[in-house]
Amino acid sequence: xxxxxxxxxxxxxxxxxxxxxxxxxxxxxxxxxxxxxxxxxxxxxxxxxxxxxxxxxxxxxxxxxxxxxxxxxxxxxxxxxxxxxxxxxxxxxxxxxxxxxxxxxxxxxxxxxxxxxxxxxxxxxxx
Amino acid sequence: xxxxxxxxxxxxxxxxxxxxxxxxxxxxxxxxxxxxxxxxxxxxxxxxxxxxxxxxxxxxxxxxxxxxxxxxxxxxxxxxxxxxxxxxxxxxxxxxxxxxxxxxxxxxxxxxxxxxxxxxxxxxxxxxxxxxxxxxxxxxxxxxxxxxxxxxxxxxxxxxxxxxxxxxxxxxxxxxxxxxxxxxxxxxxxxxxxxxxxxxxxxxxxxxxxxxxxxxxxxxxxxxxxxxxxxxxxxxxxxxxxxxxxxxxxxxxxxxxxxxxxxxxxxxxxxxxxxxxxxxxxxxxxxxxxxxxxxxxxxxxxxxxxxxxxxxxxxxxxxxxxxxxxxxxxxxxxxxxxxxxxxxxxxxxxxxxxxxxxxxxxxxxxxxxxxxxxxxxxxxxxxxxxxxxxxxxxxxxxxxxxxxxxxxxxx
Numbered sequence: 028x029x030x031x032x033x034x035x036x037x038x039x040x041x042x043x044x045x046x047x048x049x050x051x052x053x054x055x056x057x058x059x060x061x062x063x064x065x066x067x068x069x070x071x072x073x074x075x076x077x078x079x080x081x082x083x084x085x086x087x088x089x090x091x092x093x094x095x096x097x098x099x100x101x102x103x104x105x106x107x108x109x110x111x112x113x114x115x116x117x118x119x120x121x122x123x124x125x126x127x128x129x130x131x132x133x134x135x136x137x138x139x140x141x142x143x144x145x146x147x148x149x150x151x152x153x154x
Numbered sequence: 155x156x157x158x159x160x161x162x163x164x165x166x167x168x169x170x171x172x173x174x175x176x177x178x179x180x181x182x183x184x185x186x187x188x189x190x191x192x193x194x195x196x197x198x199x200x201x202x203x204x205x206x207x208x209x210x211x212x213x214x215x216x217x218x219x220x221x222x223x224x225x226x227x228x229x230x231x232x233x234x235x236x237x238x239x240x241x242x243x244x245x246x247x248x249x250x251x252x253x254x255x256x257x258x259x260x261x262x263x264x265x266x267x268x269x270x271x272x273x274x275x276x277x278x279x280x281x282x283x284x285x286x287x288x289x290x291x292x293x294x295x296x297x298x299x300x301x302x303x304x305x306x307x308x309x310x311x312x313x314x315x316x317x318x319x320x321x322x323x324x325x326x327x328x329x330x331x332x333x334x335x336x337x338x339x340x341x342x343x344x345x346x347x348x349x350x351x352x353x354x355x356x357x358x359x360x361x362x363x364x365x366x367x368x369x370x371x372x373x374x375x376x377x378x379x380x381x382x383x384x385x386x387x388x389x390x391x392x393x394x395x396x397x398x399x400x401x402x403x404x405x406x407x408x409x410x411x412x413x414x415x416x417x418x419x420x421x422x423x424x425x426x427x428x429x430x431x432x433x434x435x436x437x438x439x440x441x442x443x444x445x446x447x448x449x450x451x452x453x454x455x456x457x458x459x460x461x462x463x464x465x466x467x468x469x470x471x472x473x474x475x476x477x478x479x480x481x482x483x484x485x486x487x488x489x490x491x492x493x494x495x496x497x498x499x500x501x502x503x504x505x506x507x508x509x510x511x512x513x514x515x516x517x518x519x520x521x522x523x524x525x526x527x528x529x530x531x532x533x534x535x536x537x538x539x540x541x542x543x544x545x546x547x548x549x550x551x552x553x554x555x556x557x558x559x560x561x562x563x564x565x
Contacts, residue, residue, distance in 0.1 A: 029505055088498035089501045089563065
């Protein structure tokens with residue numbers, strides 16, 4: 028069906044890490060200007076800037092919700108440096124979804140939000 | 155005599171194609187319309203026989219191209235009841251027409267504390283140019299609220315004051331499909347001494363529109379939504395107003411005499427048409443107008459409203475569907491805006507695409523309106539003269555099927 032792929036559908040059905048954190052070190056929220064979808068990502072850091080916990084809230088389509096869940100699961104345990112080095116194309120490829128160009132931004136929105144949050148954290152200003 | 159809407163489908167070559175192996179059901183004409191063969195032929199014929207730059211060429215092709223381009227202006231003027239051809243300016247689209255007025259009239263006439271009155275319905279193209287202008291001039295935007303899917307006319311007297319300099323309103327909402335009664339806006343503008351701007355990007359393709367009868371000062375629309383090509387739009391304005399306004403863009407064509415340090419401006423309408431104009435696009439637009447008038451705008455309005463009304467009625471009987479826009483007993487344009495509970499409009503549109511059905515999903519370039527409605531977006535099906543009962547049936551069945559399918563993905 029509509030090429031979303033089993034992995035995204037699985038995370039859509041059973042979202043992991045949905046919600047918020049009591050005292051996140053990193054948080055960011057943004058919208059997809061094409062459709063108005065909104066994603067918020069929150070990160071709790073552990074030692075060595077390693078992601079101890081990640082949470083998301085997604086007011087978006089199946090792709091956006093599924094990708095948000097997959098992303099938070101994937102980055103848990105990674106250092107911020109490793110996340111920053113993660114190419115968008117790799118994340119996109121790992122989703123095993125057959126996406127048309129107009130829908131690619133649906134799955135990349137959570138990654139963009141995460142990166143913007145990390146960039147703000149790096150600049151040392153409170154988000 | 156009622157036109158044969160079923161027969162005219164063969165005039166639109168694109169309707170022959172399939173999408174994912176299914177018959178194309180194109181329900182996104184509010185975004186852009188499909189083109190009949192006569193429009194495509196007119197553009198091709200122009201390039202094959204008369205292509206040249208206009209106005210300054212003395213040779214035969216130049217004369218022919220100029221006659222065709224200026225003939226298209228006369229055609230547009232007659233179609234929308236423009237007072238004089240000098241008041242018909244070709245632009246790149248409705249958006250540029252609005253920007254023209256905001257930049258030219260707005261920057262020269264607006265003062266700090268002045269107000270521009272809009273409605274919460276407006277497309278971003280009838281909002282952002284005024285927002286930019288208001289920021290620059292220290293002016294204020296005032297919004298007439300939307301209630302139950304329509305502009306709340308009872309708020310007009312409160313919103314339009316002696317500080318109002320311009321009222322800009324859509325004649326037909328692209329997001330919700332309501333038709334705006336324009337007379338109360340005209341009266342309010344006249345009483346306040348404000349100018350009256352009508353965004354007719356959705357109205358001109360679908361209903362009879364007469365500049366003089368509306369009694370507005372400016373009217374903007376696009377060619378591509380009314381069977382014409384991309385890249386051309388129209389600003390219709392009272393010529394006296396245009397005379398008093400400074401140029402919008404500078405370049406060739408819009409000048410009379412040029413020195414190194416100054417210039418004087420061409421006569422109307424060319425004062426507002428800098429650079430080589432969209433000649434083939436004007437030729438295509440004139441052919442589109444011929445086609446539309448051959449069918450009749452009143453019949454086109456009735457056809458579109460009937461399909462959209464049928465869609466609204468059928469959707470309301472599908473479980474979990476919320477309709478936005480005009481209520482059942484109110485006049486509506488040729489589109490229906492809706493949501494299915496628990497289903498994102500983009501997912502619905504993607505599922506319908508699998509059935510060959512093209513609809514729009516999202517905020518429809520009306521984010522403030524979506525915020526007012528408390529939603530991120532809607533799904534929108536918009537009809538035109540080439541849609542038929544078969545399209546409506548496919549759409550309604552498609553929505554019911556897609557909604558079931560998408561709900562099943564959750565469990």
